[in-house]
Amino acid sequence: MRKHNLRLILFICSVASLSGVILGYDASVISGVIEPLSEHLALSPWESGWAVSNVILGCVIGAWGVGYISDRIGRKSTLIITAVLFVISAIGSALATSLTDFVIYRLIGGFAVGMASAITPLYIAEVSPKDWRGRMLGLQQMLMVGGQVTVYVVNYLIARGMPHEWIVSSGWRWMLASGIVPCVLFLLLVPFMPESPRWLALKGKTERARQVLTQLSNAQHADRLLQEIIASSKDEAAQASQGGILRDPRTRYILLIGCAIAILQQISGINILLYYAPSLLQNITSSTQSSLFQSIFLGLALLAGVAVCLSTIDRFGRTPLLRWGALGCALCLVFTSWAFITQAEGLLPVTGLVAFILIFGLSWSLGAWLLISEIFPNRMRAVAMGYAFSSMYVANFIVTQSFPMMNRSEVLMTHFHGAFPLMLCALGCLVAFWFVRRFLPETRGVSLEHIEPLMLSKSRRFAATAQQTVEQPASPEWANTK
Secondary structure, eight states, X not given: OOSOOXXXXXXXXXXXXXXXXXXXXXXXHHHHXXXXXXXXXXXXXXXXXXXXXXXXXXXXXXXXXXXXXXXXXXXXXXXXXXXXXXXXXXXXXXXXXXXXXXXXXXXXXXXXXXXXXXXXXXXXHHHSOTTTHHHHHHHHHHHHHHHHHHHHHHHHHHHTTOOHHHIIIIIHHHHHHTTHHHHHHHHHHGGGSOOOHHHHHHTTOHHHHHHHHHHHSOHHHHHHHHHHHHHHTTTHHHHSSHHHHHHSHHHHHHHHHHHHHHHHHHHTTHHXXXXXXXXXXXXXXOOHHHHHHHHHHHHHHHHHHHHHHHHHHHHHOHHHHHHHHHHXXXXXXXXXXXXXXXXXXXXXXXXXXXXXXXXXXXXXXXXXXXXXXXXXXXXXXXHHHHHHHHHHHHHHHHHHHHHHHXXXXXXXXXXXXXXXXXXXXXXXHHHHHHHHHHHOOOOTTOOGGGSHHHHHHTSSTTHHHHHHHHTSOOOOGGGXXX
């Protein structure tokens, strides 16, 4: 008897992960757009930052509300809504004639990004076997980074050989419009996905949940896992609401940990490179096309890092990669800051940035998203992930709004030559190193229904409560098969 139908699981996780392509595309297309857009609309440094960071406000709203939406209409329907919003955003922003028009359509795209960034890993975590969960979520990260690399190449190809005047007048519009392609592909394939069996079980649709679980594994495993899901969620009505999560000290503690992971991922500075790579690289090169070309190598480094992490995170665990990844990122940022301050010539600055991106891909790019998707109990997962990703985008907004002002500050440029933002991010990476060591348990190979006691046991305050949980009679063997 088969243990899992890995072919079907891989197919539906691949389709769900196509939203990652859209996420990566939407997040990074602005890197090639912002400079010609700023020139086309004569934007001030503050307005340039707003043109980039406004999307994050939409992300906050989308991520905050997606838990309630997906709990009511289902994970699959929510994914379809995000794809439609992406299409509207791509068309509208490409045709924008003013900063106001551009911001409105980018906000719509941000709303879709916020929803997709939370619902996609949630869906994948809920349909994946525990021993494959890291790799399945890694697939989404691979496609997300693949979307980023693709858009770097597309932006470069659109701009290559074209006069600067055309890039400023029309080229940035074609960059934005190219995002329609992955959106349409996703819309065509998503109807073939089943609904999340855990959502079906939580809604009392046990027969449909059993059918999906049977398709994913076998009838015996489906029956046993269904019993476990129902048992772990028996107090859902009391705690799945926003008020219930915040009132219960156990769920409030886990929620704070999840939000902290999301914030620490952002203050590492990754989105400075994803959103502003050409702008940052123009500190060391005077050519727009050269900076666009060098951005491709940053994307390839991130793709390579995630690819390696995909094959190691279910073997070596989450916390070692996050801990040493944070330290490695800090060292790379310090090295790059030194290269900027001393105005080192050649490939030294680019080498530091590529090394940072590579190490981030090996650790926090996948690790943070994976932990956020698996540390929350069933009864609160959708709502709590919305909170966590909202926190991520608030931090993202602060980082992306402040970078153009720091990067164009005459005082900071005179003294640091573009290195000041990188130095701040290095400090953030050191904080992340301490946080992982102090608060995060290892979740590798643990079923979703058994992670909560691990989370609580890491805190001295909840050690007694967790110990009581552990001392209860051991779960039967089948409880750890998912």
